[in-house]
Amino acid sequence: MGGRAKYRARCDTMIARLAGFKIAWHSCCALIAGEGGPRHTLAHLTLGKFELIAVSDGIYHLDGGAFFGVVPKVLWERKVKADEHNRVPAGLNSVIVNTGDHTVLIETGIGNKLPERMANIYGMPAQLLDNLAAAKIAPEDIDIVINSHLHFDHCGWNTIRRGGKIVATFPKARYYVQQGEWRHAHSQERDAISYLSENYDPLVESGQMTLLRGDQEIVPGISVEVFSGHTRDMQAIIVRSGGHTACYISDLIPSSLHLDLNWVMAFDLYPLETIESRKRYYARALPEKWLTMFTHDPSLPWGHVERAEMGKLEVKAS
Numbered sequence: 001m002g003g004r005a006k007y008r009a010r011c012d013t014m015i016a017r018l019a020g021f022k023i024a025w026h027s028c029c030a031l032i033a034g035e036g037g038p039r040h041t042l043a044h045l046t047l048g049k050f051e052l053i054a055v056s057d058g059i060y061h062l063d064g065g066a067f068f069g070v071v072p073k074v075l076w077e078r079k080v081k082a083d084e085h086n087r088v089p090a091g092l093n094s095v096i097v098n099t100g101d102h103t104v105l106i107e108t109g110i111g112n113k114l115p116e117r118m119a120n121i122y123g124m125p126a127q128l129l130d131n132l133a134a135a136k137i138a139p140e141d142i143d144i145v146i147n148s149h150l151h152f153d154h155c156g157w158n159t160i161r162r163g164g165k166i167v168a169t170f171p172k173a174r175y176y177v178q179q180g181e182w183r184h185a186h187s188q189e190r191d192a193i194s195y196l197s198e199n200y201d202p203l204v205e206s207g208q209m210t211l212l213r214g215d216q217e218i219v220p221g222i223s224v225e226v227f228s229g230h231t232r233d234m235q236a237i238i239v240r241s242g243g244h245t246a247c248y249i250s251d252l253i254p255s256s257l258h259l260d261l262n263w264v265m266a267f268d269l270y271p272l273e274t275i276e277s278r279k280r281y282y283a284r285a286l287p288e289k290w291l292t293m294f295t296h297d298p299s300l301p302w303g304h305v306e307r308a309e310m311g312k313l314e315v316k317a318s
């Protein structure tokens with residue numbers, strides 16, 4: 001903790017206060033720092049008694065058509081430019097929640113074990129451990145890892161290859177995911193290509209991964225809740241402290257460009273359920289002023305979603 005405070009003191013920090021959240025932005029710690037090199041901790045905030053730190057595994061590339069689903073390119077291209085292969089940059093945002101009693105890691109990015117054919121398509125920035133180290137967090141410090149679901153870009157750093165074996169990257173951690181998601185990962189359904197068993201099966205076999213059955217509190221102040229649509233059993237991670245709430249809503253609302261109910265990714269298995277789940281989420285998150293954490297936003301790890309003029313949803317960078 002002392003080390004982290006020292007790291008922070010070196011930064012040129014701007015502090016903003018909004019609706020009870022104390023939020024610090026580090027001008028020396030940008031999420032998008034061009035190609036290569038660790039991107040460091042990009043932001044942290046205080047939520048009641050908890051500290052939240054956004055850490056990134058880097059930027060990867062997604063096909064723009066897949067990322068924005070049925071939305072015509074003429075519309076999404078106004079917001080983000082595609083490269084010559086029609087790919088758009090997407091973030092791999094994880095969040096550390098320091099509760100005082102626990103150091104919880106939400107989501108673990110792509111990792112460093114991606115097969116070459118997939119690394120060629122998506123990229124494999126593999127920066128999470130460097131960025132955790134920059135925040136003075138060692139793998140041994142993490143005692144809880146929560147995966148929203150098991151697609152390769154959400155649980156890659158769950159495990160690493162060491163001495164020809166696949167082992168837990170976070171040796172002291174208990175890992176959590178929904179049992180239904182793990183079962184689905186073993187079915188040969190439409191998104192089978194997105195599941196790499198070495199990211200989770202060794203942990204299930206060793207007993208280090210707990211398979212949850214529905215909504216549950218993991219530790220005081222941190223609970224999971226299933227929001228179906230992207231997959232049937234994808235879970236959001238809800239963090240509550242001091243009367244404030246933050247939610248890692250994962251691929252249900254993957255970036256600040258996906259706020260509109262109908263801007264649904266082509267990856268989603270149940271797009272109509274995505275729309276219903278978003279309605280359910282906004283019905284609580286907007287009036288209660290939840291902080292929404294974005295899993296794939298390349299530049300904004302979190303913000304408050306608000307309803308602006310004409311009912312349009314907008315995110316206020318917090």
Ligand SMILES: [Zn+2]
Pocket residue numbers: 149151154230251
């Ligand atoms: Zn996914």
